Amino acid sequence: MASVRRKKGENLLVRYLILGGWALFCLVPVLWFLSIGLRPRTEIITPQPIYWPTFSLDAWHMIWEDWPMWQYLRNSVLAILGSVLIDLVLAIPAAYALARYEFRGRDDIAFYILSTRMMAPAIVAIPIFFLFRNLGLLDTIWALMLVYAAINLSFVTWIIRSYMLDIPKELEDAARTDGASDLRILWEIIIPAILPGIITAAVIAMIFAINEFLFTLLIASTPDAYTMSMALANFTGGSDGVIYNAIALVAFLAFLPVFLVVVAIQKHLSRGLTMGAVKG
Amino acid sequence: MTDTPLRDVGPAAAAGPASQIRRRRSRRMKALFPYLLVAPAVIYLLGITLYPGIYAIIQSFHAVKFGPWQPVGFDNYVRLMGDYQFWGALWNTFVIGSISLTLQCVLALILAFYAYRDPWVQGWRIVFLVPMLFMPSAVAFIYKLSFLDARVFSDLLQRIGLIDGNLAIQSSVWGSRALLILADVWQWTPFLFIIFVAALQGQDEEVEEAARLDGASWFSIFWNISLPLMKPVIAVALILRGIDITTMFTNVFIITKGGPAFGTETISYFIYRTGFKFFNFGYASAASVVMLILTIIIAQVVVKRAFVSARN
Known part of the structure; x- marks a missing residue:
């Protein structure tokens, strides 16, 4: 064939x-x-x-010499990795419960988690802006981390659940007759078995976090919390107008690592992008 | 409860009342266990949906500028219903979204149809993926540069001799809408393409083979066999893409700022502008609440059905 x-x-x-x-x-x-x-x-x-x-190489020099690019990069990496970590810690147990247990309201809970993905960022932007202001978290990478995690949680949970549903139950039953607890089974059998799914979910969450714009725009108002995407939007250089060559170059530099990672998980991508609805 | 193991049945059943209580307690623990597992995620999500929802509802009944909130009853909603900019934003979101989504779906289907049984399908996938992996804000800037600031598109058309003089995209409503649509189609058609290719590859080849032996043309095989089988997948993919298109903000913010004459102002941009440009938070919240209600209706009616049928 x-x-x-x-x-x-x-x-x-x-x-x-x-x-x-x-x-x-x-x-x-x-x-x-x-x-x-x-x-x-x-x-x-x-x-x-x-x-x-x-x-x-004007733009190259400009990026590294005139702007605190390392700081923007560090902010991006910390906020994004932190958010992915929060997602995994919350999503793996939730996905396990949704995939492996029968309990009342299970399907409604699963759908509720999915439906949060449908919420337009603009709808919740104002309350979340005030929430972070009252918590004193405006303009910090902590706020970005929490928001990115929230945006991606539904995706991550559904992807991981889809992979868990594929694992044959016999695998667990064997461990269970040996007296292993449910949590130990999750940790020692399920998680290693669905590692590709977890990595796929993490990569997709990472891409969406990099792309996030509206919340970042509202939360990050000084270079303290600027991420790469915000740095781009602020390459408008005041009287100089928009500094397009720096924008293009940064976009290119940010593209390369993402591209490599995505090519590596290519096989799982379609499944991840549909939250597990399509098995690639 | 079929999945939770009842490990402690055996010998404990014969023991005294103390162990019976312990057993009952542990059974209750077991019934609660799945809830405990989902609770952190659900609480977190309630924090970003329920809390802001309630907050927006309360705020929408107030006039909120800089000082304290002034209760104004339904004033914000009454004003909203008569605000042609709000209706315009809904209309723009619908027009831009539906054209863009239709184009992306048709293009992705055509591409997937030609690519999925090509020997180089992996290569096509990687190439087609590229636009999707650029930061949308950067893409928006480059499109703004190429079509508006540096007029590359206009220049190219002049060179081929299609037009005389500069193309005034910036001052044309449909020109600006077309630009937003083009940027979206360029960047996000791959999203649908990747999904459709996977769906086509997953289909049973024997059915196709049988139809071909019966003398069916490739188009009729695609139209009568492959496409109906793909329906649930297409529905899920279009919903996910549709959500992102109807909440389009980045491109509007960077490329058109909603102009000209509010012709490209989407609902997300309307809320942003009302709240964060004019600091009219109560009014913006009223618009958010209307959107929230629309979202919930659509989620319940369309999305639930699509995801259930895709799983089966």
């Missing part, structure tokens, strides 16, 4: 024109990003767009 499976009447030329065309549509803007990131500022906004710019 590995060979080219051709269906009757299907034209291979059409297939490759369509797939190749979309690949170009995906990649040409990315090359354009890169060309913006590696050109001097004077060649960005000109009366005529410049398609073959002079190569320049």
Whole structure:
């Protein structure tokens, strides 16, 4: 089945024109990003767009020398990793209960967890803004961590539950007759068995956290809590206008590690993205 | 209770009343155990849904500027119902969202259909994934630069000779909407593509094979066999994408700021602008509550059904 499976009447030329065309549509803007990131500022906004710019590392120097980029990076990494950790600690036991126990209200609880994903950030933005203000957490990475964790918790729980449902019960029953407690079974048998699922959930949560914009905009108002995405939005340099080459370069640098991680979990991606509804 | 093991039945059953009490207590413990496991997650989520929901409801009955809250009854809601900007924002969200979602779904289906039995399907997946992995805020800035500030698109069209003079995207409502849609389609079609490819790959090949032997054309196989089988998956994927599209904020905030003439102001941006630009928190909360009610209705009616059927 590995060979080219051709269906009757299907034209291979059409297939490759369509797939190749979309690949170009995906990649040409990315090359354009890169060309913006590696050109001097004077060649960005000109009366005529410049398609073959002079190569320049202006943006690279600007990022590291004029801005506290390391601090933004550290803020991003801490807030995101912290949020993923909170998610896993909360989601794994919850997913275990939802996958393995029969109890009243189970399906309603599962659906409630799912439905929190449907809440528009804008709806809860104002109360959450005041909540953090009253707690004195505005402009801290703690607030970002808590918000990112909340946004992703439904996703993470559902993905992990889906993987747990696939584990044959016999595996646990054997341990149970040996007298292992439920929590020990969770820790020593279930978690190792669904590790790919947990990693997938963590990667997807990480991507959504990197992408989060509205809450970050409201919570982080000084460089103390700026993340990478906020730093970008603030590369507007006052009188200088928007510093596009720095934005493009940072976006590119942030893209590379994410890309590598996602390629590594590629096989699990479709399942993760549908919260377990599709088994890839 | 079928899953919880009843380990302590055996010898303990013959023991005295003290152990009976202990056993009853431990059974109660067992019944509670799953609740204890889900409780932390549920409490956390209630904190970001129930608490803000109640807070928004209370705030929506007040005039909240900078000082103390002034109770105003239903004033905010009455004003909201007569606010053409609010209705406009709902309409914009619907127009931009439905066009974008339809385009993404059709494109992803076509691409998935051609890619899933291609020998290089892994490669296509990786290439098509790329746009999805850029930070949306950065993508928004580059689209703003290319279409508005540096007018690259306009320049390219002039070079091919399609238009004379500059394209005025910024001052055209539909031009600006098209730009938001384009940025969304570019970045998020892969989301649906990845899901559809996986669904098609998971389908039983024998059914297809049988239909082909019967002389069915590839299109009729796709339309009559593959597509109906994919329905539940498509529903789940569209819901997840639909949620993100209808809450679109980043691109509006960076590319169009809701303009021109509020023509691209989505509901999220409306709430943000009312609350955090004009500090009219009571009024913004009223809009949030209306959205919340809509969300709950949609979640109960559409989403529950879709996720249940996808699982089975």
